[in-house]
Amino acid sequence: MEEGSGRGDRGKVQGSGGRIGDASPGEVAAGPASASVRKAVKMSETCDFIPYDDNDDDEDSEQPLDSGGSSDAPCEGMHDTPDYIRRGAARLRIAPLELFSGPSSQEPSSLAKGGAALETSNNGVAAPKAGHPEGISSIIGADGAQEATIGCQSVHGTRHIEEDKGKCNCCGQLKQQYSLLLREKEECRRVLEDLMRENELKSRECHEAQASLHELKMELMRKSMHVGSLAFAVEGQVKEKGRWCQLLKDLSEKFKALKSGHLILLQESLECKRFVADATHMTRTIQQHVNQYASLEREFKDLKEKFSEETKERKDLYNKLIELKGNIRVFCRCRPLNGEEIEEGASMAVDFESAKGGELIVRGHVSSKKVFRFDSVFSPEEDQEKVFEKTAPFATSVLDGYNVCIFAYGQTGTGKTFTMEGFEGARGVNYRTLEELFRIINERQGLFQYEITVSVLEVYNEQIHDLLLTGTQPGATTKRLEVRQAAEGVHHVPGLVEARVTNMDEAWEVLQTGSKARVVGSTNANERSSRSHCMHCVMVRGENLMNGEQTKSKLWLIDLAGSERVAKTDAQGERLKEAQNINLSLSALGDVISALATKSQHIPFRNSKLTRLLQDSLSGDSKTLMFVQISPNENDVGETLCSLNFASRVRGVELGQARKQVDVGELSRYKLMAGRAKQDSKNKDVQIKSMEEAIQSLEAKNKAKDLLTMNLQEKVLQTCLTSFSFL
Numbered sequence: 177m178e179e180g181s182g183r184g185d186r187g188k189v190q191g192s193g194g195r196i197g198d199a200s201p202g203e204v205a206a207g208p209a210s211a212s213v214r215k216a217v218k219m220s221e222t223c224d225f226i227p228y229d230d231n232d233d234d235e236d237s238e239q240p241l242d243s244g245g246s247s248d249a250p251c252e253g254m255h256d257t258p259d260y261i262r263r264g265a266a267r268l269r270i271a272p273l274e275l276f277s278g279p280s281s282q283e284p285s286s287l288a289k290g291g292a293a294l295e296t297s298n299n300g301v302a303a304p305k306a307g308h309p310e311g312i313s314s315i316i317g318a319d320g321a322q323e324a325t326i327g328c329q330s331v332h333g334t335r336h337i338e339e340d341k342g343k344c345n346c347c348g349q350l351k352q353q354y355s356l357l358l359r360e361k362e363e364c365r366r367v368l369e370d371l372m373r374e375n376e377l378k379s380r381e382c383h384e385a386q387a388s389l390h391e392l393k394m395e396l397m398r399k400s401m402h403v404g405s406l407a408f409a410v411e412g413q414v415k416e417k418g419r420w421c422q423l424l425k426d427l428s429e430k431f432k433a434l435k436s437g438h439l440i441l442l443q444e445s446l447e448c449k450r451f452v453a454d455a456t457h458m459t460r461t462i463q464q465h466v467n468q469y470a471s472l473e474r475e476f477k478d479l480k481e482k483f484s485e486e487t488k489e490r491k492d493l494y495n496k497l498i499e500l501k502g503n504i505r506v507f508c509r510c511r512p513l514n515g516e517e518i519e520e521g522a523s524m525a526v527d528f529e530s531a532k533g534g535e536l537i538v539r540g541h542v543s544s545k546k547v548f549r550f551d552s553v554f555s556p557e558e559d560q561e562k563v564f565e566k567t568a569p570f571a572t573s574v575l576d577g578y579n580v581c582i583f584a585y586g587q588t589g590t591g592k593t594f595t596m597e598g599f600e601g602a603r604g605v606n607y608r609t610l611e612e613l614f615r616i617i618n619e620r621q622g623l624f625q626y627e628i629t630v631s632v633l634e635v636y637n638e639q640i641h642d643l644l645l646t647g648t649q650p651g652a653t654t655k656r657l658e659v660r661q662a663a664e665g666v667h668h669v670p671g672l673v674e675a676r677v678t679n680m681d682e683a684w685e686v687l688q689t690g691s692k693a694r695v696v697g698s699t700n701a702n703e704r705s706s707r708s709h710c711m712h713c714v715m716v717r718g719e720n721l722m723n724g725e726q727t728k729s730k731l732w733l734i735d736l737a738g739s740e741r742v743a744k745t746d747a748q749g750e751r752l753k754e755a756q757n758i759n760l761s762l763s764a765l766g767d768v769i770s771a772l773a774t775k776s777q778h779i780p781f782r783n784s785k786l787t788r789l790l791q792d793s794l795s796g797d798s799k800t801l802m803f804v805q806i807s808p809n810e811n812d813v814g815e816t817l818c819s820l821n822f823a824s825r826v827r828g829v830e831l832g833q834a835r836k837q838v839d840v841g842e843l844s845r846y847k848l849m850a851g852r853a854k855q856d857s858k859n860k861d862v863q864i865k866s867m868e869e870a871i872q873s874l875e876a877k878n879k880a881k882d883l884l885t886m887n888l889q890e891k892v893l894q895t896c897l898t899s900f901s902f903l
């Protein structure tokens with residue numbers, strides 16, 4: 177009983193230990209064995225006889241575990257059937273056979289056959305070699321010993337039956353054995369029941385396992401699908417990754433480029449920082465300069481005002497100086513004896529050596545001498561330059577806005593044209609005055625603006641001709657012009673050509689054009705004598721850029737016709753008429769100048785074309801300079817005295833006739849007059865000198881201020897440039 181119980185427990189333990197649900201695929205193969213066991217049990221329950229058939233086992237073993245036939249366990253799974261199941265199955269089949277076939281019906285051969293069947297069974301299950309003792313013992317184990325004993329007893333019993341037929345003691349034993357076997361059978365049945373329960377349990381477990389397997393398969397399928405989708409997703413992700421990798425690569429390159437750009441920008445930013453620092457510095461500097469500029473501008477404005485005031489002051493002073501010297505000034509110039517005169521042995525009628533301080537002594541006939549005093553006396557040795565030194569201030573007056581008239585008066589051939597025009601290498605007053613005008617204009621550039629026009633005309637036989645009209649030939653009859661009064665104190669000649677000139681070359685070209693057109697003829701008095709008044713009119717329009725003051729002034733440069741007396745020339749007819757007209761105009765000019773000098777109420781400008789033309793430049797605060805040209809020739813002394821008398825009249829100071837041989841009283845009176853005149857002259861000279869000094873100092877001041885202004889302007893300009901170039 178204990179053995180059977182032990183076997184049953186063992187099988188139970190082993191069976192429960194081998195749960196299909198928990199088993200590996202090899203363990204799941206135990207399913208067919210359980211099925212065969214179940215089959216065997218059912219059969220034993222019905223007929224208590226279980227025929228052993230290897231094929232059935234094989235079939236069972238080959239039959240899939242689950243009805244769905246989805247078992248993966250092949251027939252070889254049988255080889256993996258646990259031993260306890262095989263042993264239990266073998267036992268269940270064999271023992272009842274031996275017991276129920278019993279000693280009554282079974283032969284020892286059948287027992288042997290049973291042993292052989294056992295062997296076969298063992299072979300079929302465990303595959304040991306037939307009859308191999310180790311195989312049997314290994315299958316049967318400890319229980320096998322009992323069975324063997326039973327077998328032996330059966331055999332022995334059989335023998336006793338054969339030997340001792342009818343002996344009942346054996347029956348008792350057999351009954352005991354039988355009862356034992358019955359108990360064992362019961363035990364086996366219980367085991368079987370346990371096994372069946374276990375089997376059912378296992379079946380349920382199997383079903384559960386199948387269900388779980390199915391679920392697992394479904395899960396697997398889902399997982400597979402999921403994996404597929406995941407694979408698809410992964411593929412997509414891989415592609416995406418590739419794209420991202422490419423993007424990353426591109427981004428890396430971009431990043432590199434950006435990094436290098438960043439470095440460049442960093443450097444640039446550093447430079448910019450430096451620039452900003454510089455800019456800040458510059459801004460401060462600019463601000464300083466702007467402040468400086470503002471203060472300079474204020475200073476400049478003040479200077480401008482001061483400059484304007486001082487310019488006016490200078491102009492007034494200069495004008496006063498001119499006025500002190502005389503608005504009507506007379507310079508006497510004597511030409512040298514020409515070659516012909518020297519050849520003829522002509523002697524000098526003019527004494528320059530004994531004359532001093534603008535005095536001129538003319539030796540008259542019968543040992544008489546006449547002293548003349550002029551503003552300046554130029555001996556034959558004094559050149560054009562020396563003459564112009566004293567003439568130049570008039571050019572300044574013109575640019576200051578005063579009308580000026582410079583003319584040469586004298587007998588034919590005394591050097592009027594030479595003084596006014598001169599020639600190349602010895603330019604006269606015309607050229608030099610214009611040159612001086614342009615020099616001063618350039619000097620005043622930036623402060624004043626000037627516009628210069630030049631007209632050239634002649635007055636011949638009391639007719640005005642424009643010498644700049646094209647096609648004008650010497651002696652040809654040109655359009656007659658008239659003098660018109662445009663406004664109070666403004667006279668002009670309508671239709672007169674006014675050539676605008678901007679430099680000396682242009683101006684000189686215009687002057688030359690006019691000179692060439694001048695009417696030239698010959699007289700008995702001189703081989704080349706002009707019988708017309710050649711007049712150059714220079715119009716100056718000026719603007720003071722500091723205060724906007726505008727001026728309009730006129731400069732007349734006149735080479736008058738010869739002043740010889742009609743009687744001396746022996747002129748007749750046309751020449752006589754010319755001479756009379758010349759005398760008329762010159763006489764009218766003398767009258768006008770004389771009236772101006774004596775500040776007469778009536779100035780007879782209308783007596784001749786010449787005086788009408790010169791009206792603006794002879795009246796008011798105009799300046800007049802007369803060159804009285806004389807001949808040194810003793811033979812011309814009469815004409816010389818006439819010219820000098822005329823000039824003296826013009827100057828308004830007539831020292832009177834100097835007599836060499838005069839009584840003491842008369843002499844004393846003349847000496848007293850001369851002394852007074854000298855004193856007056858000296859006082860005037862002192863005044864003039866002090867005024868000149870004042871003017872010079874003012875001019876120096878103005879120059880310094882001009883320089884300062886220009887420097888300031890340059891500085892401001894540089895600052896602005898610097899600012900702009902930085903920005």
Ligand SMILES: Nc1ncnc2c1ncn2[C@@H]1O[C@H](COP(=O)(O)OP(=O)(O)OP(=O)(O)O)[C@@H](O)[C@H]1O
Nearest residue numbers: 511512588589590591592593594702704705706738
């Ligand atoms: N200061 C001088 N020095 C040298 N030569 C002179 C001087 N003055 C005049 N002459 C000469 O005397 C000559 C006559 O001069 P010019 O023709 O200028 O006289 P004029 O008064 O103009 O005569 P006209 O009335 O006929 O025009 C010229 O040859 C000139 O060169």
